[in-house]
Amino acid sequence: DAEITQSPRHKITETGRQVTLACHQTWNHNNMFWYRQDLGHGLRLIHYSYGVHDTNKGEVSDGYSVSRSNTEDLPLTLESAASSQTSVYFCASSGLYAYEQYFGPGTRLTVT
Amino acid sequence: AQSVTQPDIHITVSEGASLELRCNYSYGATPYLFWYVQSPGQGLQLLLKYFSGDTLVQGIKGFEAEFKRSQSSFNLRKPSVHWSDAAEYFCAVGEGSNYKLTFGKGTLLTVNP
Numbered sequence: 001d002a003e004i005t006q007s008p009r010h011k012i013t014e015t016g017r018q019v020t021l022a023c024h025q026t027w028n029h030n031n032m033f034w035y036r037q038d039l040g041h042g043l044r045l046i047h048y049s050y051g052v053h054d055t056n057k058g059e060v061s062d063g064y065s066v067s068r069s070n071t072e073d074l075p076l077t078l079e080s081a082a083s084s085q086t087s088v089y090f091c092a093s094s095g096l097y098a099y100e101q102y103f104g105p106g107t108r109l110t111v112t
Numbered sequence: 113a114q115s116v117t118q119p120d121i122h123i124t125v126s127e128g129a130s131l132e133l134r135c136n137y138s139y140g141a142t143p144y145l146f147w148y149v150q151s152p153g154q155g156l157q158l159l160l161k162y163f164s165g166d167t168l169v170q171g172i173k174g175f176e177a178e179f180k181r182s183q184s185s186f187n188l189r190k191p192s193v194h195w196s197d198a199a200e201y202f203c204a205v206g207e208g209s210n211y212k213l214t215f216g217k218g219t220l221l222t223v224n225p
Contacts (some may be wrong), residue, residue: 042217099206
């Protein structure tokens with residue numbers, strides 16, 4: 001069955017370190033999204049991509065970057081991790097019905 | 113900019129009781145509307161969606177939602193709640209032609225035995 005996976009599921013890192021969170025989907029979806037989920041804020045969009053080599057900033061993109069070199073993967077990089085980036089991160093993808101997004105299981109990131 | 117409001121942060125119901133979770137949106141055109149459910153420690157699962165047509169839509173797990181344009185609402189309902197329905201529920205609206213979703217802040221549902 002097609003699916004969307006995220007790794008690692010849990011990560012603890014130190015302030016200032018570079019961190020990359022992986023997202024891999026086997027739906028063959030063109031559209032991929034990264035969100036962060038924080039108490040009281042719901043889900044907020046970080047970056048998104050409509051296809052290979054396309055990336056766009058969401059509402060909370062500062063301190064994050066993405067690159068899309070193939071259809072299946074959209075890794076999220078925190079260039080220099082900050083304590084404010086402690087959160088749960090979700091990746092999602094959508095295809096033919098472009099607004100219908102399917103979510104991965106999430107990565108819980110703690111920055112100490 | 114569009115927005116989604118879920119007025120109830122936390123709702124508690126008894127098992128077997130009916131449920132209605134409220135969602136209001138702010139958007140000029142006809143929106144694409146969604147309800148997602150998130151169980152503890154899990155990702156979000158799509159419950160149901162409204163794109164056009166019949167304003168009463170059926171979803172998985174016995175849920176339904178009704179789109180009311182005059183009230184800018186898309187409330188989620190279930191006639192009889194089961195203990196396994198305890199979770200957080202998110203309403204979301206699709207924006208324009210860029211395929212992005214804007215989410216409400218969620219409603220946490222507790223089910224008492």
